[in-house]
Amino acid sequence: MSCSGGHFDLDAKKTELAELEKQSNSSSLWNDPDNARKLTQRISRLSEPINKYNKVFQDLGDLAELEEMLEEESGTDYEELQAEAMRFNKELNDWEFLQMLSGPDDRRNCILTIHPGAGGTESADWAGMLMRMYLRYVERRGFQSEVIDLQPADQAGVKSVSIEVVGDFAFGRLKSEIGVHRLVRISP
Template sequence: MQDLIDQISLNKQKIDELIQNVGLDKIRESLTQLHRESEDPNLWNDQERAQKILKQVNDLQDELSGWEHLSARINDALELAKLNDESLRPELEKEISSLNLEVNQKELSTLLSGKYDRGNAILAIHAGAGGTEAHDWASMLQRMYLRWAEEHNYLCDIVDFTPGEEAGTKTITLTITGKYAYGKLKSEKGTHRLVRLSPFDAAHRRHTSFAMVEVLPEAIDDDSIEIPADEIRIDVFKSSGAGGQNVQKNSTAVRLLHIPTGIIVTCQNERSQTQNRENAMKVLKSRLLDIKHQEQEKELGELRGEYVKAEWGSQIRSYVLHPYQMVKDHRTDFEVGNAQSVLDGNLDGFMEAYLKFLCKSK
């Protein structure tokens, strides 16, 4: 049983180190303080603040319980292994396999420590030049991210969608709701390149297509972004997409122009003009938050002498379907030989490699 004891001991060592790095004592202190605030009899006079506090309490309680439960499982497994009873081996091997997976997930969660990493994400895909070929590539990426989100039980809503002229997707904007959605998806921001034999070319020649993926943190609770009413121009128009007679007959689609920056956001997927306006404001706020972060990074980078402007042409990842199959991330050098698996939503390896890359580069 010594082999099993060694495996469990390794997990115990990892978890003990992670717990120390996370600082569970600080989490407990924060919970105590939030519980005091939640007991204030006047708390619900400000419902927005009350709901925010309760959400923080639930999130911290879940995190604390998760660490404590996993640590207890490891200790229990270690005690069973030390009984040196071979009849327990099948049960312990199954538990060790489960523990390995959970410890790996916990290790990954410690890399998601940014301000917005725990929150929801707004993901937009824009087809590059190339007409139908590029539009088809954008739709393949759309399917890939929807598959990934479904596999991780994230809720996806289409905010805006413009189809390609003949096929595929010209541009699409999605909200992806769930814990760590932004933290995981931020690895996808940038230009994605596809090399394949084109199904739209009669001569069946090899084509290269590009699409830009934009990933933003949902900025609902961010107080640093305020948009005065006089800085926005709002236009309404009839939806050009599917949605039934109500959408086609009434001007429910909304276009926002942020005058100082020139940013334009459209939303036409909801039947209600009010809902479309709220969703468009959400996306606009998130884009302004992203600009603010980029300016801060540029300022810090220039002070350090290391800032490099992100350009359309600098692809982050290549997907090669011909003459061989491979998907390679050019930032981390992480690659997978089964391209179809990646296009079916198997992105976790790329995301984990990127988070570790970020951690090392800090």
């Protein structure tokens, strides 16, 4: 079975998971602790999306069953169906998120570095705004952050800043922020 346009080949993932679990049951597994750690991490990375997938489709079946039951009753209250639909939607969004961030480094922590370009005080001020924006984003996402290195500019903003972001999928969420961020001011 292939879902999400081929990005999630369930049968291949289940086969790989079964093979890895078979290897993990070997009595010689812990003779090489580094290999054992990598194997258990791979099993964990494969198990999570498979379990989410199974949960989503179980919830979909439950939702359809609940809808049928409510249709049979006269004068039904659809609040329960609506609550279940919202819960299902959250599960589906979680599963889609896991599929988008399924790269080998997406679960890792990251270091975010901001350097202003040419532009003097305006550029340094924009870098300071970006720093505050990212720190708020990190806080709202529930990640931990620590400013590792901060070089303030002479008048406003920063010359350079490095921020360590710690949390599940920190790198995955911030990896697309690479590149140049421009501020264009439009005069009336």
